[in-house]
Amino acid sequence: MEEKGRIGIPRALMFYRYFPLWKVFFEELGWNVRVSDGLDKRGNIVYLEDSCFPMKLLVTHSLVLKTQVDYLYLPRLVSLHRHHMMCPKFRGAPDIVRLATDGMVPILDDLVDLRVKGHSMRESLLKTGKRLGAKEAESKQAFQKAEAFFLNFQKRWLERINNLPIKQVFDLEAPEGVEEPEKTFRVAFIGHPYNLFDPDVSKEILTFAKSLGMRVITSETLSEREINAQLSDLSKEVYWSSGREIVGSLFHFLSGGVDGMIFLTSFKCGIDALLQELIRRKLKRSGKVSPPLLILSLDEHSGREGLMTRLEAFRDVMEERRHEFNLTYVRST
Ligand code: SF4
Structure with missing residues (x-):
């Protein structure tokens, strides 16, 4: 399949759970997924007043990617549970990154809020697929493959974490x-x-x-x-x-x-x-x-x-x- 462009995923926050799902979804739609590396040897990070370390890392990784990709993928993760919410910092994360990157790169930030009908991770990714020009059927198929891969990744989790x-x-x-x-x-x-x-x-x-x-x-x-x-x-x-x-x-x-x-x-x-x-x-x-x-x-x-x-x-x-x-x-x- 012809490569459509590059999507950057900052190596931060819920990358450390959903990356397998996200990566396979975008690749199935023909996008090249680029992930930021770890910190450089000097451990340089961008300081944001009053922010926790994981949020500083999100900004740092996003700044590295901003000139290398066509889009940044950073869903607005309000809730990943039917009755409970993520920390409020997740809600504002795409806006913080938009500000930090001076709007230089478009951010794919479709909402995930499991408390509200129509805002599951699947629906959020289907919307993102649409923004990227994919047909609904293509996005649905890509999600199916991504989900199967993700479930298998989760099943093998203990082996991966202990052997690698x-x-x-x-x-x-x-x-x-x-x-x-x-x-x-x-x-x-x-x-x-x-x-x-x-x-x-x-x-x-x-x-x-x-x-x-x-x-x-x-x-x-x-x-x-x-x-x-x-x-x-x-x-x-x-x-x-x-x-x-x-x-x-x-x-x-x-x-x-x-x-x-x-x-x-x-x-x-x-x-x-x-x-x-x-x-x-x-x-x-x-x-x-x-x-x-x-x-x-x-x-x-x-x-x-x-x-x-x-x-x-x-x-x-x-x-x-x-x-x-x-x-x-x-x-x-
Ligand atoms: S829960 Fe919120 S404040 Fe705490 S580390 Fe995560 S993002 Fe930072």
Whole structure:
């Protein structure tokens, strides 16, 4: 098929979940998808006052792409859940990028709001396809293929995250890699996907964790029902969809199945601050022995060495706990 032009997808925010879906959709319609690289060696980022690190990264990546592509793809993700909303920063993200890029590149920003009929991810992409000149039937077919690819990608998630170098997890051409030797600990890594899987944010903590004998488990492996089941007895409803996913999966793993949990938070994120408080209260109330929890707060100033030291110490805590309670590692995935 003749190439129609280039669509840029910034390597930031929900790229770290939906990239496989988006990429296949646009390629099926004949567009070349270009993704920004990671940060340069000096880690230069664009500073925006009062913004969280992930938003700064969105702007930084968009600025890199603005002269290389015909369009930027940045859907307005208001809600990815039938009853709950994304953080308000997602709603304004396309406008922030439009301002930062001086309107130099058109932004494909069709709305995704699952609370409202007609605004699902599918419908949003069909609208985007129309803006790009595709016929409805072509867009529907492209979405079908993209969705099938995405579902398969999700099914293989644990293999990818554990077998591939973290920088290649979203490289769709990368072969899945070989199963690494049996790991000593199962550790749930919880947080926004753009904190966990962006090596520029997490300083490759997942790579280091694997080298310390930890098998990585993430909330991607849990169903919405499993997550919701953990939230029913909270005195306050968690309104933000990403917050629900974080708290629900953390509570789920608290009841067992893992040797430890690590929650990666963004330093300037109000939602993460609130979630930490909720989690602390729940732990205090439960009074049960639960797997150890490490909360790491990240921003652009976080040093790799400091994080690694804390991870090593956490591994020792899990080791001690295992001896103390005579726990046995059982591999279930
Ligand atoms: S949820 Fe937190 S980290 Fe994510 S975009 Fe909103 S403020 Fe930033």
